[in-house]
Amino acid sequence: MSDHEYARVHVPDVESTPNPTREKKEVDEAVGASRFGFNVYTADPGERLPWGYHRHPDHEELFYVLAGELRVQTADGTEHLNAEDAFFVPENAPVSAEAVGDRPARVVAVGAPKDADDAIIEEECPVCGEVTGRTHDVAGDEYVLYCESCGAEVTRFD
Known part of the structure; x- marks a missing residue:
């Protein structure tokens, strides 16, 4: 018997939390992760994730596009992400992401440290x-x- 507390969830069974996209699954909360955030979004074209143009003063983010397309606005310009693209956002860097194209975007957003994820819009x-x-x-x-x-x-x- 192990002294570790492993956790497993089936992501489609995780309840969606209120947000501006069709769906946001807070997988980190479902498994009890305490050091990093891990969210899975489904965003219809035109929906922004998460809330708008924002920055995290002490928190890094990484977006990974599973399906669909994202337009990411940064202080340096606009990036267009397709399925299998990953985009890193350093701490305190402003960013906004929006699903574009003709089908929903599925995106994994990971951030750390979790306890420093306050966003400034x-x-x-x-x-x-x-x-x-x-x-x-x-x-x-x-x-x-x-x-x-x-x-x-x-x-x-x-």
């Missing part, structure tokens, strides 16, 4: 024009993002 508010973060609220089955500067609703995800 910095996007221009369409109402006041300020480049600010977002606050959020849950309205039924929808997540609503508001501008931190003026309080205007800027995005609604169902």
Whole structure:
């Protein structure tokens, strides 16, 4: 008998968590991982993952496209990722990803350290024009993002 605590899950059985994509499976939470994040997204064309143009001050990310296509916006420009492409995002580097093409994108997102995954969203508010973060609220089955500067609703995800 081992002293280790192994864990196994069947990813399709992991409950999807609220987010702006069709589906987000927090596999790290399902298996009890404590040092890295591991999420599997299914995003329909036009859906962003995760929330928008953001950065993690002390957290690295890696996106791996299993199927479909992603457009990734960075401070250095735009990258187009296809199935089997991986894209590394260093800590504190701004990034936004969106599913593009004619079919859903399936993407694995890995990040570490897990306890430093706080995201800072910095996007221009369409109402006041300020480049600010977002606050959020849950309205039924929808997540609503508001501008931190003026309080205007800027995005609604169902």
